[in-house]
Amino acid sequence: METYLDGLDADQRRAVQHKSGPLLVVAGAGSGKTRAIVARIVRLVLDGVPSRRIVGITFTNRAAEEMRDRVARQFPDGADLPWLGTFHAFGAILLRRFGSRIGLPPGFVIYDARDQHEVVRQAVRDNNLDEKKFPPAMFAGLVERAKRDGVTVAAAAAASGYYFADKAAAVGAAYDAALAAAGAVDFADLIRLPVRLFSEVPEALSAVRAEVRHLLVDEFQDVDRGQAELSRLLAEGADSFCAVGDEDQSIYGWRGGSAGPMLSFERDHPGATVFHLGTNYRSKSAILLAAGEVIGKNRLRREKRIVPARQGGEPPAVLVHADGEAEADAVAAAVAAEIRRAVSPSEIAVFYRVNAQSRAIEDALRRLDVPYVLRGALSFYDRASVRDGMAYLKWFLNPDDPVSLKRLLRAPRRGVGEVALSRARETANLSGVPLSGALAKIPGMSPLFSLRGRWLSTLPTAGPGEALRALLEGSGYIAWLEERSREKGEGQEIRRDDLENVRELIGLAGAFKGKGEEAVRDFLEKVSLSPKDEGGDADNAVRLMTLHTAKGLEFDVVFLVGLEEGLLPHSRSADSGSGLEEERRLFYVGLTRAREKACLSFARRRMLFGSHRDAIPSRFLHEIPPALVRWEEAGSPQGKPFRGATFAGSPSCRVTAAPGPPRKSRRVRHPLFGEGKVETEEGEGAERKIIARFPGYGLKKILVRAVRMELLD
DNA sequence: CCCCCGTCAGCTGGT
């Protein structure tokens, strides 16, 4: 009968069927929470709730897609499905509909991190500040933090201990003005402005409440203040509200995410119920046991019990390698071996802490012809030619957008440069006309404007793909790329890649339904809000991703690489207790992705900034009791195998670190650079060098015997 | 204004 309950345990069923009042489901790793959410949606629909009255918010677009697929399978083809997406996508929809009520232009664009950086940089310059002393990235961080926390930029600066709060405030003001002039919003605005909209325009709130009758929010341990507030505003008017999360998987503290709203759930939502899902159906108990030991070291958590449903399995393996390259080769070989053992490639994943680590793994996999897909950030949409294409679309839709214009004026060059552009901006500011008005007076701009006129006239009947192609061909961009690829001749693979990337972008746009401006905007928005996976045939490829993007996924075999001090925990998170605990949760998230097998590894030397540095195994490896892991032999730098199999006091580790917990990060005072933090060391005896970071000077490599330094702790 | 080239500083994480 009620098939949606089939195969669910008692805890899951309670979560699916609970009806009265707000519900928080505390769902441990692998406890089938996605399953429960999907079943809950199905239950709502069978109860007679129209799909469009249900909204499910997930942390990433990918998670939303996955959930949509799973929900879709429960309904007949073509049935209406609930809206599923991220907070940011939801915010964008709200602003498209009601933005004009709080002064947003109807066709506003969304600036991504790079666009934002460009605007901040311009704001720094406009304030006559030296970019070296006042790095735009830092101001961007402060601006974002201010928006997120609902405070002024000056307050955010003060809160993070930044001395020049007044400068930060000035840059922040210039930044906001520039966004307004360009008709743009940033990511933080997509959360902040809807919250403001609801408080300033009650009709908007009641209109939305009339539509969103049932709300589900996944990954609730990672919501920031604004997202929690948005959830609360919607939940208060809804027939049901179900939040799902796990404190132990809260890994986005650095961008404002916090398990706080989970912990205060009952206070924030009167009449709330809390359920626990405590059975892990995913990982073999050997893996879960090790993971549990590590996460148990965190102090800022509530003790909870997770019962493994799948007994047995191999304890996680730990491998030591001479350097990052050797590690990559070994992982690739092990991946290939798993595939030979008939494990499907798409059931194998390699996780790392920072994107830069992917390179070595990719190279090694390619050498062995193992297919892989790269998930996430540094990918397709970050490439110059792809960003060029997007810049064309953006500027042609919105000629007041200086960031996109600046980009398209260099590809190809049109005799209009920085000088003309800033003069136009000045004119626009002084006379109060939009930027496009001032631009139209520049002779070099006239071909672009007339192309724009023609393009706009054909736009209503064109899909995004055709529109983009028309633009890139009509403007001479593609011809310019072709020219460059011919010019440079053979050996210039990069140029040819540019052309291919642009063709792929046109193809992607072509896959979008609809015609005209609206459809093009849809495309732009989709692209700026969700990254694209990189690589070939995803069905049959090994997955490579950061630990952050691994959240919510599961694989038969998982490799966790680079388990070294400085990398995991990352050196920039390890100095505070809460930062360290977040790093530990990251390790926990990684380990609990594995169903059958987990392989942990570290290297004794790792390439950074083009040179090798000595590395120390991650403290998290020490936190797994020796009986719960298998220490395996691996090659030494000379190719000789290490002897000894356990970590504590093992010969393989004595080489780089004394047994026991690694040394604390130390501070030193340099006669010239002042106080700094030691990151790593290299060499021994008279050649011993430390690499330390000094505020204002950056990373410095210092020969210890040559410089008199004070040890501060 | 554009292009080339030498120099220098920098790597979390992601919507």
Next chain:
DNA sequence: CTGACGGGGG
């Protein structure tokens, strides 16, 4: 190693 910037010649 990579990307960003500033200086100089075209």
